[in-house]
Amino acid sequence: MSNGINTQTASEIVGENVWFSTAFEQYVRQIPVLPFDHHMLAALVAPRALLIIDNTGIDWLGPQSVWGCMKTANKVWQALGVADSMGVSQVGNHNHCQFPGSEQGDLDAFVNKFLKGQSTNSNVIKTDGANGLGFVDADWIDWTVPALS
Incomplete structure (x- = not known):
């Protein structure tokens, strides 16, 4: 601890x-x-679609680390011009390995867009953790997102 x-x-x-x-x-x-770090591992998926679903209510899962790493990983998708292909949805108040019903819309957006080919809004970068769980981009990221696309 x-x-x-x-x-x-x-x-x-x-x-x-x-x-x-x-x-x-x-x-x-x-x-x-x-x-390497987890943001680099997630970035290996780019430019394909990736939706991270996490639980801020369980310290054991490291929600602060997940938020910082995945928010940073999204910058690779930004550089490739497909930021909406990578999402992070962090919501607490549910059991471990239980899908939070309040996030069904985010999951549906990704399934509809990337599996069914429908036009939906898949811009999902959110946490219910107070103050972004204390993650300050400038404390960890000393570079700007380049345009790679």
């Missing part, structure tokens, strides 16, 4: 179901030397 936040540690991730390759274990005690 750090700063009152009870988030799963890298050591705990390696010890449970294999979310990462076993090669990740060499980094669990030295996270700052990792050659």
